[in-house]
Amino acid sequence: xxxxxxxxxxxxxxxxxxxRLCSLPADRFAHEVWSCQPWLSRAADLPGRVEDVFSAGAVxxxxxxxxxxxxxxxxxxxxxxxPPARYTGSGGxxxxxxxxxxxxxxxxxxxxxxxxxxxxxxxxxxxxxxLAAELAADxxxxxxxxxxxxxxxxxxxxxxxxxxxxxxxxxxGTKRWVLHAPVLPDALPDEPWEQRAAEVEARADEPPLLDVxxxxxxxxxxxxxxxxSATALGGTSIHLTFGVHPxxxxxxxxxxxxxxxxxxxxxxxxxxxxxxxxxxLAALDEARKRVADRLNGLDLTxxxxxxxxxxxxxxxxxxxxxxxxxxxxxxxxxxTRVRLRRHLGERVEPDNSGGCVLVLADRRLPVRADDTxxxxxxLTGEACRVADLPGPDPLSVVVSLLREGVLVVxxxxxxxx
Numbered sequence: 330x331x332x333x334x335x336x337x338x339x340x341x342x343x344x345x346x347x348x349r350l351c352s353l354p355a356d357r358f359a360h361e362v363w364s365c366q367p368w369l370s371r372a373a374d375l376p377g378r379v380e381d382v383f384s385a386g387a388v389x390x391x392x393x394x395x396x397x398x399x400x401x402x403x404x405x406x407x408x409x410x411x412p413p414a415r416y417t418g419s420g421g422x423x424x425x426x427x428x429x430x431x432x433x434x435x436x437x438x439x440x441x442x443x444x445x446x447x448x449x450x451x452x453x454x455x456x457x458x459x460l461a462a463e464l465a466a467d468x469x470x471x472x473x474x475x476x477x478x479x480x481x482x483x484x485x486x487x488x489x490x491x492x493x494x495x496x497x498x499x500x501x502g503t504k505r506w507v508l509h510a511p512v513l514p515d516a517l518p519d520e521p522w523e524q525r526a527a528e529v530e531a532r533a534d535e536p537p538l539l540d541v542x543x544x545x546x547x548x549x550x551x552x553x554x555x556x557x558s559a560t561a562l563g564g565t566s567i568h569l570t571f572g573v574h575p576x577x578x579x580x581x582x583x584x585x586x587x588x589x590x591x592x593x594x595x596x597x598x599x600x601x602x603x604x605x606x607x608x609x610l611a612a613l614d615e616a617r618k619r620v621a622d623r624l625n626g627l628d629l630t631x632x633x634x635x636x637x638x639x640x641x642x643x644x645x646x647x648x649x650x651x652x653x654x655x656x657x658x659x660x661x662x663x664x665t666r667v668r669l670r671r672h673l674g675e676r677v678e679p680d681n682s683g684g685c686v687l688v689l690a691d692r693r694l695p696v697r698a699d700d701t702x703x704x705x706x707x708l709t710g711e712a713c714r715v716a717d718l719p720g721p722d723p724l725s726v727v728v729s730l731l732r733e734g735v736l737v738v739x740x741x742x743x744x745x746x
Contacts, residue, residue: 473572483561490522491551
């Protein structure tokens with residue numbers, strides 16, 4: 330198996346997030362690279378500064394003053410996870426949570442060769458979270474981010490594969506990446522590399538598919554299943570991995586079958602039933618026919634809604650400020666401009682009263698028929714002035730949706746830095 334790894338200038342049609350991490354035009358990435366081959370993008374071919382996303386200073390801030398707790402941090406050395414008890418402890422008087430990160434302990438372990446892994450970084454560092462959310466919107470698949478901080482000349486993890494795609498963005502220092510072809514193409518979440526450790530080890534001894542050094546600002550895309558190992562060169566290395574957790578064809582099949590299972594009978598099979606006997610085979614054949622009939626008669630819009638809601642629950646929406654939001658909801662008037670909270674993953678279902686139900690990842694909000702025109706306008710994502718919304722009482726609609734975290738106040742002018 331071979332894979333072409335090329336560097337090109339960024340395409341003009343690439344969306345903001347995907348174009349920030351990949352030098353290919355979006356359509357070429359989708360049709361030629363996604364899920365099938367690695368792609369290397371050099372910093373010179375990517376827009377923006379990596380320092381605006383993450384930095385060594387950000388690592389120190391997270392480890393020292395943010396009150397970070399496990400599992401937002403783990404350490405590894407020589408391919409083994411360091412027990413959390415070696416670098417966590419109580420926060421002291423009035424903050425006796427027992428698993429807060431001890432910066433001095435992390436210092437000692439890092440100086441001794443341990444790799445620091447900041448997990449769920451999209452939840453703890455705002456610029457990373459914003460880029461991850463936009464990337465998820467571009468790709469249509471949930472995204473999470475980890476940071477790997479590796480001491481000089483150290484290898485955090487031996488050759489392995491992931492069961493999700495990754496974009497590796499080099500932040501600081503340099504790191505050598507060695508790639509090999511998959512031992513299991515399109516590895517699924519229940520097929521981790523440890524189940525094929527011997528095959529992985531043997532494949533890692535073969536000539537590599539790619540042997541490359543990433544420098545600050547470079548980004549490497551790896552589809553799930555490709556073997557990889559990385560070693561810091563010269564000094565401390567920091568890189569981000571944007572993990573893309575794709576929906577697979579198997580997920581679609583599972584959703585279809587679960588919808589059928591919800592409709593089939595509950596009756597017990599006869600006493601003495603033998604799966605491999607004539608009666609058992611006849612029962613299986615009859616069940617297969619009934620399942621096929623139900624499968625062909627499924628309302629696919631309902632299955633699609635389940636898949637949509639599952640995906641929405643896996644991706645965090647745009648952060649909001651609860652205190653500022655509550656204050657804004659109390660002070661809203663006709664001149665207030667609001668917009669839909671980004672990456673909310675909402676959808677709308679009609680109801681029997683002529684209104685609708687706004688379906689969110691964790692709740693359902695009924696909307697009256699008179700208020701649906703205002704809701705439909707807000708769901709476009711455009712900023713709207715309350716007084717310009719249709720309906721008899723748009724103010725109450727906006728206040729309610731602000732309190733539910735569906736809308737956010739849109740400033741009249743950009744805030745000064």
